[in-house]
Amino acid sequence: MYRLLLLVLVSSVCASPVAAQMSNQSPKILVVTAHPDDEVMFAATMYRVSHALGGSVDLALVTDGAGGYRFSTLAGAIYGLDLTDPETARTHLPAIRKRELMAGGLIAGIRNYMFLDQPDLGKTEDQDSILAFVWDRKFVAERLDYFLDKGDYDFVFTHLPIKPFHSHHKAATILAIQAVSRMDKNDRPIILGGFVTGMMDDVVAKFTELEGHPETRIFKDGPFTFDRSTPFGQDGRLNYNIIANWMIAEHKTQGTMQLFMRTEGVERYWVYQMNGRDAIGKTREMMKNVQEAPF
Numbered sequence: 001m002y003r004l005l006l007l008v009l010v011s012s013v014c015a016s017p018v019a020a021q022m023s024n025q026s027p028k029i030l031v032v033t034a035h036p037d038d039e040v041m042f043a044a045t046m047y048r049v050s051h052a053l054g055g056s057v058d059l060a061l062v063t064d065g066a067g068g069y070r071f072s073t074l075a076g077a078i079y080g081l082d083l084t085d086p087e088t089a090r091t092h093l094p095a096i097r098k099r100e101l102m103a104g105g106l107i108a109g110i111r112n113y114m115f116l117d118q119p120d121l122g123k124t125e126d127q128d129s130i131l132a133f134v135w136d137r138k139f140v141a142e143r144l145d146y147f148l149d150k151g152d153y154d155f156v157f158t159h160l161p162i163k164p165f166h167s168h169h170k171a172a173t174i175l176a177i178q179a180v181s182r183m184d185k186n187d188r189p190i191i192l193g194g195f196v197t198g199m200m201d202d203v204v205a206k207f208t209e210l211e212g213h214p215e216t217r218i219f220k221d222g223p224f225t226f227d228r229s230t231p232f233g234q235d236g237r238l239n240y241n242i243i244a245n246w247m248i249a250e251h252k253t254q255g256t257m258q259l260f261m262r263t264e265g266v267e268r269y270w271v272y273q274m275n276g277r278d279a280i281g282k283t284r285e286m287m288k289n290v291q292e293a294p295f
């Protein structure tokens with residue numbers, strides 16, 4: 001199966017003449033997230049990388065998403081299942097949410113998916129208990145090592161691990177940073193922490209590192225941004241909030257998420273210090289291309 005994945009990766013890279021350009025102009029990106037729907041945080045950047053820069057975006061999803069049943073009332077009628085029942089959700093939700101994720105991924109231009117199917121149990125802020133007792137940490141680490149080795153990525157996107165965030169988001173970020181840290185320093189992607197404006201802005205503004213996890217410390221340079229409200233199209237009446245809202249709409253099992261549809265938002269990326277200072281300039285250049293490349 002993984003040989004097949006590699007073939008798909010290699011063939012799609014070879015098929016794109018743009019991919020031969022400098023990596024910051026057509027970057028290869030791996031997004032590491034905990035739940036199906038987390039990827040919406042990076043919606044406009046992923047769209048621009050895939051569709052305007054000729055780059056690529058793959059996604060590694062850590063959990064199976066079975067815990068996202070609490071607000072599935074409206075979606076139950078669509079899928080013909082009482083998805084608010086935890087037992088029904090455990091059986092059916094992982095496959096349904098993968099389809100929702102991939103429907104949104106088609107919009108953003110996500111190329112490949114790696115599903116790690118760890119238990120989506122327990123909403124807590126304690127990422128260390130998730131890593132110690134809920135997920136198979138060794139398995140996830142080995143899979144991330146494999147994907148990173150084979151994918152030849154230029155950048156890895158994670159959620160900025162702010163303390164009041166869901167523990168799964170923080171745990172996925174920690175595992176991704178640790179996986180990149182295990183790679184050869186001269187041949188590894190730059191790993192970034194991302195967060196969109198409009199959610200917990202005051203906490204994000206104060207973030208320097210997640211307590212107990214110095215590997216998450218960020219440089220104060222930045223953030224490097226893409227404004228979803230960047231206008232284009234006839235009379236400048238279109239913008240990239242449309243992309244984020246389209247992706248949200250695909251996650252029909254996530255009822256309350258639909259209320260996050262917005263007409264503004266800036267996707268922001270910070271550089272973790274473990275990358276080294278060289279990563280700052282490269283990230284600045286990549287995000288400048290995301291912002292400015294003609295569509």
Ligand SMILES: [Zn+2]
Nearest residue numbers: 034035038166
């Ligand atoms: Zn999530």
